[in-house]
Amino acid sequence: MAYCPKCGKEIADDSNFCPACGFKIGEAVTPAVTVSAPVSVAENKQVALPENVSPKSRLCALLLGIFLGEIGVHNFYLGRVGRGITQLLMFVSGFAFYMFGIFKISFSATYTAAISKSVNYSEIFTSIPFIIIGVLLFSAASIWALVEWILIACGKARDKQGRPVLVWTR
Numbered sequence: 001m002a003y004c005p006k007c008g009k010e011i012a013d014d015s016n017f018c019p020a021c022g023f024k025i026g027e028a029v030t031p032a033v034t035v036s037a038p039v040s041v042a043e044n045k046q047v048a049l050p051e052n053v054s055p056k057s058r059l060c061a062l063l064l065g066i067f068l069g070e071i072g073v074h075n076f077y078l079g080r081v082g083r084g085i086t087q088l089l090m091f092v093s094g095f096a097f098y099m100f101g102i103f104k105i106s107f108s109a110t111y112t113a114a115i116s117k118s119v120n121y122s123e124i125f126t127s128i129p130f131i132i133i134g135v136l137l138f139s140a141a142s143i144w145a146l147v148e149w150i151l152i153a154c155g156k157a158r159d160k161q162g163r164p165v166l167v168w169t170r
Contacts, residue, residue, distance in 0.1 A: 002015075004018035004021060004023055004025075005025075006018065006021055007021040007023065011025070052163055052164070053163055053164060053166050053167065054159040054163040054164060054165045054166070054167070055167070056077065056079075056159055056165050056167075057165075057167060057168065057169060058152060058155070058157075058167055059168045059169055060077065061074050061078055061152050061165055062074075062149065062152045062153055064077050065145060065149045065152055066149055069145030069146075069148060069149060070091050070142055071088050071091045071092075071141075072084035072085070072086070072087030072088050072091075072145075074152070075087060075148075078157065078159045078160065079159050079160030080159070080160055081160075087141055087145070090140060090144075091137070091138070091141045093137055094133075094134045094135070094138040094140075094141065096134070097130045097131070097133045097134035097137065098130070098131055098133075098134025098138065099134070100127075100130050100134075101127040101128065101129075101130030101131035101132075101134060102127075102131065104123065104124075104126075104130065105123075105124050105127045105131075108123035108124055108127070152165065
């Protein structure tokens with residue numbers, strides 16, 4: 001058995017054309033890469049990456065960004081600890097502000113109504129800024145994560161050393 005000099009597929013020895021790509025076997029070709037026999041999956045050879053490409057998995061970074069992006073886990077994976085801590089703090093503080101506002105409203109509405117048989121609206125209105133701040137912090141963390149998902153999916157994300165994250169699997 002022989003191999004096509006253009007696409008590397010296995011062809012019959014007496015064949016004039018490659019059945020996979022249609023290349024005429026007698027023609028001269030200047031391949032962009034050296035074609036060799038296909039490597040079996042059992043051999044599992046590591047492919048060396050160029051120096052300027054990150055060894056981190058792009059797929060892993062993307063999945064971490066999609067499922068845990070609001071808390072910055074993908075940034076921790078890529079070695080960008082400062083960004084990860086900032087996203088984590090935005091998420092936690094947004095959650096704390098939001099829950100404090102909701103708790104303050106529910107406590108004011110139920111406790112004061114049970115004691116004085118009237119609702120203290122000033123307590124409810126003072127809790128609205130906490131809810132707004134919480135929603136803004138949640139939204140900022142979510143938008144930031146969405147932008148980073150897009151950057152990772154397009155291959156524009158970089159790791160701590162500034163190398164692009166391009167390899168899908170590792």
